[in-house]
Amino acid sequence: DAKTTQPPSMDCAEGRAANLPCNHSTISGNEYVYWYRQIHSQGPQYIIHGLKNNETNEMASLIITEDRKSSTLILPHATLRDTAVYYCISGYSTLTFGKGTMLLVSP
Amino acid sequence: SAVISQKPSRDICQRGTSLTIQCQVDSQVTMMFWYRQQPGQSLTLIATANQGSEATYESGFVIDKFPISRPNLTFSTLTVSNMSPEDSSIYLCSVEKGSKNIQYFGAGTRLSVL
Numbered sequence: 001d002a003k004t005t006q007p008p009s010m011d012c013a014e015g016r017a018a019n020l021p022c023n024h025s026t027i028s029g030n031e032y033v034y035w036y037r038q039i040h041s042q043g044p045q046y047i048i049h050g051l052k053n054n055e056t057n058e059m060a061s062l063i064i065t066e067d068r069k070s071s072t073l074i075l076p077h078a079t080l081r082d083t084a085v086y087y088c089i090s091g092y093s094t095l096t097f098g099k100g101t102m103l104l105v106s107p
Numbered sequence: 108s109a110v111i112s113q114k115p116s117r118d119i120c121q122r123g124t125s126l127t128i129q130c131q132v133d134s135q136v137t138m139m140f141w142y143r144q145q146p147g148q149s150l151t152l153i154a155t156a157n158q159g160s161e162a163t164y165e166s167g168f169v170i171d172k173f174p175i176s177r178p179n180l181t182f183s184t185l186t187v188s189n190m191s192p193e194d195s196s197i198y199l200c201s202v203e204k205g206s207k208n209i210q211y212f213g214a215g216t217r218l219s220v221l
Contacts, residue, residue: 032207032208034209042214042215043199043212043213043214043215044150044199044212045212046108046209046210046211049207091208092208093138093208094140094152094155095140095150095152095210097142097149097150097151098149099149100149
């Protein structure tokens, strides 16, 4: 079973920030938090990962709480092409995919 | 990152036959993975394939049904044997690159079994 909990779906207006929450309360000390997304009919795409500190790259920002039991993926300016299923995964080597969050970005 | 090519991209097969899916990566990697994604579901890990050793299968998956080859550091195959309609899924390969165990995925093989 997946070790993370995510809302099944979220909506976001184009151009606004999308904030996707994830609960990983059983995460171990050496496990990372990974975020992937899967656009329809494509393979999953790596977005970002973190251990303790907040991270930012060209795609998104990752905010991890101090106790590491939850995190938020932020897409600062969502576009229609960001419509996808977003998976939050905690682990070290193998990835266990949960059901993810279906993010729908609307005009 | 890594560029991963999977072949075929899709196929329609008759029950009782077998299909071999190929996964080619543009650089040498130690760990490759095979996943299954059943219709409307999330991804499930089938096995981990390291070059030079037997593949490690997850619970519920067996070598007789899903034999895997890993002849070198850039290539792997997954065979779906004696197929039934329940094997209709998307099969994806991924590779691990970098020091933080990030995986990069192919586009997948969409299999339909009649």
